[in-house]
Amino acid sequence: MTNKEITIKDVAKRANVSVATVSRVMNGRDRVSDATRKKILKIIDELNFVPNTMAASMVNKKTNMLSVVVPEIQNPFYTAVIGGMVEIAKHAGFVTLVVSTNDDEVEEAAFFESFLGKNVDGIVLVGTHKDAEFYRNIRKPTILVDRYINDCGHDGVIIDNFRGAYDATKHFVECGHERIAIIDGAHDYNDGKDRYWGYHQAMHESRLTPDPKLHKQGKWLEEDGYRFTVELMQSEQPPTAIFAANNVICTGAIKAIRDLNLHIGEDISLIGFDENELAQFVRPRVTVVGRPTREMGIQAAEMLIQKIKEPPKGQAKLKKMILDVELMKFDSVKKLNES
Amino acid sequence: MTNKEITIKDVAKRANVSVATVSRVMNGRDRVSDATRKKILKIIDELNFVPNTMAASMVNKKTNMLSVVVPEIQNPFYTAVIGGMVEIAKHAGFVTLVVSTNDDEVEEAAFFESFLGKNVDGIVLVGTHKDAEFYRNIRKPTILVDRYINDCGHDGVIIDNFRGAYDATKHFVECGHERIAIIDGAHDYNDGKDRYWGYHQAMHESRLTPDPKLHKQGKWLEEDGYRFTVELMQSEQPPTAIFAANNVICTGAIKAIRDLNLHIGEDISLIGFDENELAQFVRPRVTVVGRPTREMGIQAAEMLIQKIKEPPKGQAKLKKMILDVELMKFDSVKKLNES
């Protein structure tokens, strides 16, 4: 009745060999006579023996599992990153586990304390912590994605946020816009901050002074995208263009514009950052700063696996891979300067 | 230079106590004199000692980690289920790892063979396999969600798919529709099959013979929702109503209707299954069969944790929890029977 797990010992006993020999045939690298190999294989099959990977891991200190830690699993941007990562990892023989931190530092820390955090071979991390210290305490191969903190002690895969925002803003300017609003969230991480300053610089270079009333800063949430768009459009001097600094803010903006009975590209011009379903759906399509989401996961996974296979000796220089963004133009920006 | 991991032994040595005592203070349940406890705690802190959870797990056979295995992590339905599960698990002291199988049986099987699959304490599974055999071979506490196979040997949390489809179809009928189309995918699992038969029964009860040409069966994908909607609307005798049997098929249908320059609730009536962003966005909103997605994750997690804490002795009866659905009516169904 007691359904005792069967172990390597049982196999050895039944085969009249030592556990060492059984271990050898399981791992294949050591040589074993053809006769005994076959015998053992047969018994393994009969007994339906599956080795305890944990015991093995205790000895050779690896688990063949990676993890990807993201702030929220609901955001399509992160699921795309995850998708890219999982695929690469799979081909390299790793299983990937996904962990969502709810953008909460405590939950993030808890993961690293957990069984999981302790036993993965490497981590791709979209971090929530704002202090380099936290990252420096991570002692295993880790790649930071999207959000990067300087002096964190790990390699990173990020995109050119500054340039994305800069290009978007310039595009507005080229089309004759001057009252250009930006809706963003806290500048806790480099990504958001860079986007703001990209906007800022593009404005100044165009000899446009950004009107502080046109900078709406809240959280990186759809509801704030909605709320601020309404506020902007109902203000005394509404903008002619809005730059929505991430995908969900853009979603909120689109909904607000619809509810205000305004028309994108006509009553108000709009550019979003990162693709999102609604921006693709509405007509005219919304121009967005496109970023290679899936590719980010792929690059991160490759860097990570590389690092696991050949641990850098001593203090290798940190690598920061910056992937390019591209302004995907549709018709959500009205040309004000054409007759 | 060799950054050797520090272990319980190091702590014991430094504190002049046995490893047993150190183990005791770590786990707290055995009693230790206040003096030594403090001394040991201090040393643990100084040495920055973190116990190796894997070694502990080898002894007490639990890892405090659960996993939730879903077919695709991009689908908002699954991320909602995951969200519910993770929250409950967290409160109970479990870390949850998310695994996506890409709706591929091989990948699903691979998970169970992996380090992860072997070492979680329990699993919430939206399975991809179609044979009960596969599930019966899973030897740990497992709860099947959404897709349920009879004789699989595990408890389940599912919804009343039949009734959802039945109610939707009835609603069409009550509004005077007779040419009611259904777009669905393969009937590999109970959920999809039940939806079809719910539709079927509602039709027959209403003395309407379902026109085979109005049953479009492809894959459960957005592109098929799109393609079939176009086909239906361009056919000789288009339907007046379409039942889109899952969330992404509904998304495809909405896009197709938009591209055909038709109007929902006017030129064509539409009901979807499960909420989706587009159905919420378009005006008029699309009526959908709402299901308690997050709640499914919550219930599954609770059942799972319960089962882990008190393993059922012998052959307990299997529990299948069926959650209710609700037709969320908006204005996407035209009333044909009003003057």
Place this chain on the structure above:
DNA sequence: TTGAAAGCGCTACCAT
């Protein structure tokens, strides 16, 4: 080619 045995780092039982 194979076996014996020493761990991996921890827990839990049995002593003291």
Place this chain on the structure above:
DNA sequence: ATGGTAGCGCTTTCAA
């Protein structure tokens, strides 16, 4: 209250 020690199931020298 504390220590000694036998495992957990496997891998990997070292010998034979």
